[in-house]
Amino acid sequence: MAPRVLVTGGAGYLGGHVVLRLCAAGARVGVLDSFVTGTRANLEPAIQLGLRTDDVLVGDIRDRQLPHRVAAWDPEVVIHLAAQPSVAASVRDPLLDAEVNVLGTLNVLTAATRAAVRKVVFASSGGTVYGSLPPRLARATEQTAHRPESPYGLSKATADRYLRLHERLHGLRFTSLALGNVYGPRLDGGRPANVVGGFVFALLAGHRPVLHGDGRQTRDFVHVTDVARAFESACDRGDGTFLNIGTGVETSVLRLLRIVAGAAGAGREPPVEHRAAPPGEARRVCLDITAAGTHLGWRPRLRLADGVARLVAEVRGLPAAAAGG
Ligand SMILES: NC(=O)c1ccc[n+]([C@@H]2O[C@H](COP(=O)([O-])OP(=O)(O)OC[C@H]3O[C@@H](n4cnc5c(N)ncnc54)[C@H](O)[C@@H]3O)[C@@H](O)[C@H]2O)c1
Known part of the structure; x- marks a missing residue:
């Protein structure tokens, strides 16, 4: 593990999960975050494990001073997760999306090059860079063409190309992890901004979960602790690769609803609130994860039904206000 x-x-x-995992592995970890959506509470478990509060730097990845700040902290590896992470927000404000996800990423790569870091590990998006999987394909591999359907998907695909370019121009090593739909608990106890968290929190609070579109859209759901393990592995392995991180299992949102309802004891077909499918969302997503096995020695440990059962138990253990919120 990189020091x-x-x-x-x-x-x-x-x-929060990646930082916790790295601290548990004995790394010296620094955090750079603007706290626009991040929280101190997400870092609390890592602080208990030794994360130093003066290694938590408040800053924006678009800041021109970033290279100086990164050089001053002197990392061996940079894991780049800071982003505008929402497909819907990217459709509403594509300029902001590109400022953070393209220009901000370029600034991080420039900073990493100047600070002579050994490697950058990037959070790309397997759920959006490939666009909707065509019917003839069971899964997207890393060779599947990028056909993003949202500004967010395009900005992540563009960032991936900058990674390759920086490797060629400056010798900056990288691994890019194209993540599926990440689910699991937020360490600060809040509701994760994804469909799994939405269903779990609504059903446990006795509310109707919101179903966007017809529910037949599919996703590759991967547990956040499995994703955190992939980032840890990529610090030392998989140089020069783009790797899908998912489960290889295609699950419709309706099937997910049944799984969550079963785990929450809410019957097989709970009533839902129907809303229109937001623009920019892919119809079919499923990731081939063979390459991550080869290059990182990584495979997911938690099946969706087990991860959901665990999440339901975790949310049940939260104070009532959090579960009902
Ligand atoms: N959650 C998923 O399902 C998923 C799927 C694919 C890719 N990703 C990617 O993984 C990464 C983490 O996503 P997340 O779900 O944890 O989202 P998140 O919003 O919880 O985390 C993003 C973090 O970046 C910080 N940030 C945002 N803009 C910043 C800026 N300009 N400067 C500095 N910090 C800034 C936020 O405060 C926050 O702490 C993102 O790059 C996202 O695009 C997530």
């Missing part, structure tokens, strides 16, 4: 790892976006949903 000094700087995690941009480390105070976010996924970031």
